[in-house]
Amino acid sequence: MRGQLVLLVMMALTPFLALAALRANERAARARQATEERVLSAARQVRWRVEDRVHNIRAMLVATAHTVRVDPAAVAANDSVLRAIRDGLGDVEAVTNLWVHDRAGANVGTSLRPLPDRASVAAGDRRYFRDLLRTGRAAVGDPVRARGDTSFWTVTFAEPVRDRDGALRGAVLGTVRLRSLARTLVQAGLPAGASATLVDANGVVLGGTGADSLAIGRALATARAAAPAEGVGEVTADDGTRLLVAHTRLPGLGWRVHVAMPRRAALVDVESEIRRDVLLALLTLVVSLGLALAVARRLVQPLEALAEDAQRLAAGEPPGPARHAATGELETLAEAFHEMAATIAARTAALHRSEQRHRLMFDASPLPIYMVDLETYRFLAVNDAAVAQYGWSRAEFAELTLLDIRPPEERLRFLSVARSLGMAQSFNDRANAGVWRHLRRDGTTMEVEIFTAITEHEGRPARLSVAIDVTARRLAERALQESQEQLRRAQKMEALGRFAGGIAHDFNNLLTGILGYCDLALLDLPDGAPEREDFQAIRLAAQRAAGLTGQILAFSRGQVVQPVPLDLNEVLAGLEPMLGRMIGEHIRLVTARAPALGAVLADPGQVEQIVVNLALNARDAMPEGGLMSLATRDERVEAHDPTHPGVPAGRWVVLELRDTGVGMDAETQARIFEPFFTTKERGKGTGLGLATVYGIVRQAGGTVRVRSAPGAGSTFTVYLPRAEAAAVEPRRAEAPAPPARGGSETVLLVEDEDAVRSIARETLARRGYEVLVAADGPAALALARRREAPIDLLLTDVVMPGMHGRALAEALLRDRPTLRVLFMSGYTEDEVLHRGVSTEALAFIAKPFTPDMLAARVRDVLDAGEGAPVLAAAGGGRD
Template identity: 60%
Template sequence: MCAVAAPFVLGTALRVRERVTAARVEAGRRALDVAGLVAARLDDRARDAGTVIADAFRGARLPDGATITILDAQGVVLGHGPRGEELVGRRMPNLAALPDAGRREAIEVVGSDGAPWLAAFATAPATGWRVRVAVPRRAADAAVRGEVARDVLLTAAALALALGLAAVVGRRVVGSLDSTFDEMAATIDARTAALRRIEQRYQLLFEACPLPLFLSEFATHRILAVNDAACAEYGYTREEFTHLTLLDLRPAEERLRFLAVSRALTEAQGFRERSSTGVWRHRHKDGSIAEVEVFTVITEFEGQPVRLSVSLDVTARRRAERALQESQDQLRRAQKMEALGRFAGGIAHDFNNLLTGILGYCDLALSDEGLPSETREDFSAIRDAAQRAAGLTGRILAFSRGRVMQPVALDVNDVVEGLQPMLGRMIGEHIRLESDLSPSAGTVLADSGQVEQVVLNLALNARDAMPDGGVLSISTSDVHVEHDDAHHPDVPPGRWTVLEVRDTGVGMDAETQTHIFEPFFTTKDRARGTGLGLATVYAIVQQGGGAVRVWSAPGAGSRFAVYLPRVDEPAEERRTPPAPQLAVGGDETILLVEDEEAVRAIARETLIRRGYRVITAADGPSAIEVARRHPEIDLLLTDVVMPGMSGRELAELLARDRHALKVLFMTGYTEDEVLHRGVSSDDVALLAKPFTPDTLCAEVRAVLDAEQPSAV
């Protein structure tokens, strides 16, 4: 009998449930319709909310106990009916946080009396006011209460009959069933508690993670959940995050890459393939961009594939890595320049020795008045070629850490103005020369010859960039650079005199700009360029403690800015060099020490022709032996750099016994190498190679005529 009654009871229960559910859905639908009608009638703020509510109750069939509430965006009650006028004007925070007004179904809420209510919501489009229509659930159920009561009575009668017939048989079974049901209930409670603990544990891990966590739909990329760290770092609230997708967090240029990675994850198999790690650029709510390292794994959540991602802000680390890489690149470039500079300096030294001999013999030959005219022209051509070669070695020496410098307080404007006539002839008539020299450009401490070389090299470079003509502009200005000045990156803070050279030529691409200061790099035909012009500019400026910046683009010309440290000293007056005079000879005894035979020979011949008595030696030890046999030596003329013993060491040894001995040093090396050998142009007489016979004789005479012996 129980088996027969059980299906009947179950069917009755299902019918009751269906009727109650249908009644509640109908009540909710009616409440939703009324909410929509009320919202539509609130077409302006002038309409009285109470009147609208009253009209709604007259025109709508709402169950007993239903209420209509109208609130503004701040949760202030504007109307409440059919009763409750005392609520108008009060702020009700529990009603201000209404669910999305776009919902198309009523929801169940708990009233202030603790009873369940069915609530529907709508928003007035014109005013933004919110409407809530609430129906007591018991009122919705009342519509089917009679039918439910009838079904329950019939079911109860059938059940009583079945139980009465089974009473005798089921007494023993009932006790067993009670025990079984108790065990099942306990098991279910235990498993529910365990699941709740697991859920709480993982919720705690998700929220307590110090790194931003994102849970998003895999197919649509819509963000489902985030933790507090994500809100703090990105600036969005949880509600705002749920209206975003992962694409919204990325700049436009990274979205295609993100979609490509997503497609690869879709096709992947296995955990390693279904996860990814990469560095991305993410946009925060305030618009700032951060570099983040993101680890993502694809898993399932509520039966759907989702993406769980954790992000780590690596902006500072990446900036430091780039700075380190740039420093390493600069170090490699500096080491390369160092090696090339030493190599080039050695070559220049050898060339200077050779050119000294060539220029000397040419001058000696040209001094012969009986030289045939054709032979004189030949020697003049040789001498001109040697002079050009000397200019080339001078540029090599400047690049390889500079020749011997003579820095003075210098007005850069004076240098540029003095060069303008030469520049006009040099660049040609097809290029217009313009200048804009600021009176406040200031004074720098530099070698005037080297500043002239910087201007000339930049002008020549600009000329070659404008084969079809254009404009060459030279300007000066006074610039004060602050710490981390964005307008002058890579320039140390302080006051600078800036010399700018601009052209309207062909310009350079970014790749070319990375190499322009490298020695022997050139984009010109080998017949027109040596690749040393800009390298020399860079070396001179760096040697003087300055900096060079470049702006250029193909077809847009080029601009070079040379930053020279400014000094608070008045500029020295630029003197016009005196007209060359024939060097006077003498009858003094000179000890000539030079390891290069060609230089030794031409210097000896030149001095003998001017009346001097010359004793020669090829190195320091030989010179000491010769000096012991000739106590009458008046002047030591020695090379600085020699094998075995330097010129400085030789001079110090000889000066111990000859306090009146005068010394003139010769060198074809760079200033750094000379200083390394203990010789400075500030405290000794120094003659740079290559030199001409007249220059040699003039320097020798000046040292011999000096009242005090030259310092050693």
């Protein structure tokens, strides 16, 4: 009975023992496979580390290729740049030297110190250099001992240098110590007992750990035998040790990484588990003889159900409901297992929903967002907005780095800032990286403000960046700054104009007296009197002073003008012969007059003054000769036109003068229109020529722009408002007028300036007029009320203390409607209009004037009839 029971139990246990043996064998196979996968994974980890190091080296060489020039004339500059880059790398064990060679292999730059004989470092005979010239792609050399020092080995990386057209100009070389690659192998985190070896395509050791760390430069037969890209095999070492060896190939280089591990050490856990399984099986057989039949039904079925549910859970499927009844601990285990499975399923679903939300936010953002590898700067992901704004597809982005979307001049700055930012930022930190210039796919640039954060992408550290296009904002800021600067200059020029106008006013009163007394004295002196020469000299100096005063008034928009519709082409045609003589034969004059040119409303004399002053300025800028061109054209300027900064919208007639002279810097251009500012030597200029141009143009409602640079000549562009009326012929010089006639009429002279009042009274009295004199308006009114006899003419200043000339004329005209009125003023036409007197409506004479001019104007007014009506009132001031 016992034997039968034992036999029955053994028969019952035989399938179980067979299953246990089968599962043990399968587990051993899986364990061996897992071990091989672990060794292969370690080889891949080492390969990735080496790839990262090689990629960093090549990225540095690519950036260097954009900063050097393959030109014998740039050797010194290349040496300086390469030395700065080499010093900035920091890791002396990594890159020992940088080189630049032209297509012939001649060296045109090195970071080596002291500088070597460049002929001795030519690269034309190097295999990798010939490969680079043949393929146009990056190349790598064979391991060699360092020059002058055989204690360490190096390998050279080469990157092509191309010009803007893509033509191959040469190569940038970087010499790397193989010991730095060996450190990469050590830092790869190999399993205990494993060793790594890096070999080139010929099986020559480039670096290793353990015993292979001393085998650099030696050829390994096992390495050359490895044909597949990667795999795991067993080899026998020289000492008879069986090794489990995993190998993988670095794409593009032909290098291989070998990770070796003693088979005994690799499978020690597997063999231990096998022995333990055998012992457990024997113990189970002994113990289970009495219990197998009793517990088989209750134990096997629930466990198999849990195993099936575990497999479903491992496959990513939700486990089904409990299908087999269980009691006690098995029931608790089943319930705990299903509760765990439900929790994992819920968390997986929540994680999936969260990933979908973040992906939706990433793709739907209107701002460009991209994620790049923290070490290589290679793009890992971009959203639709980035694709639309930059122009590259997602596939093209995957081949680019952050260096590729930056102009060459900003790449070194980016590397510096990225390194500093990387050291300062930690995980999930957000930072504003500032404003940068980025390249689109079509080669155009834009300005973007970058916000970054450190995150993780597929287990690797990454940088998430948001790019905001601020090109329009930056343009607006620059335009606002430029308009503010123009406003400041306009306010400055306006203040200078008012100041200059006040000075000219005082001079006009003084010069009226000087010129008048000189003319009267000359009339009283007989011909041949020695005093005549003195008075004529005084009169000449006064006339020159009057000319300067006129220029000051022109700058302050203060000359009395008589605008008429003009054709600028006709003005230039009349001036061209004179300009040719004025600028000299050493300067060639070219004119280009636009056909059917529009008319401008301006004073002909002032327009001629603009042309002459600009021509004289251009002549002085070309002492050695050159080309002066004058051109006219019609232009329509739209609002906020960036090609015409500072020019209001409207229709303009443009006069442009260009010269090939010495040009001006920005500081000089900012002051050229200021009165009395000159770059000429002392005594060679008044500094009023361009100031006069500015004043005349502004008085005519136009504007003037200047573009210049040292050594590049200057261009003055005058914009005058286009007039709709037809142009009239420019006035021609008239014959000298005959001496003014006198008369016997009564003239009421009102002037607050003593000198002007005295010379006017003397001038008119000598010509037979009865002159009544008053120093201001109230005195003139009192004198007129006392006089019952007629008064034929009121000669009055426009602005006087107490009562303006206009108010005085109105008061006198109420009692004497036939009174003629002649106004005089040293102020500008704008000032006259500001105070309610128009020179077109009333008779007017501008200061300074000579006695003949005054006598002629008085006679004209008296002969013309009644005076025109007086215009509206104006404010106070002084004349």
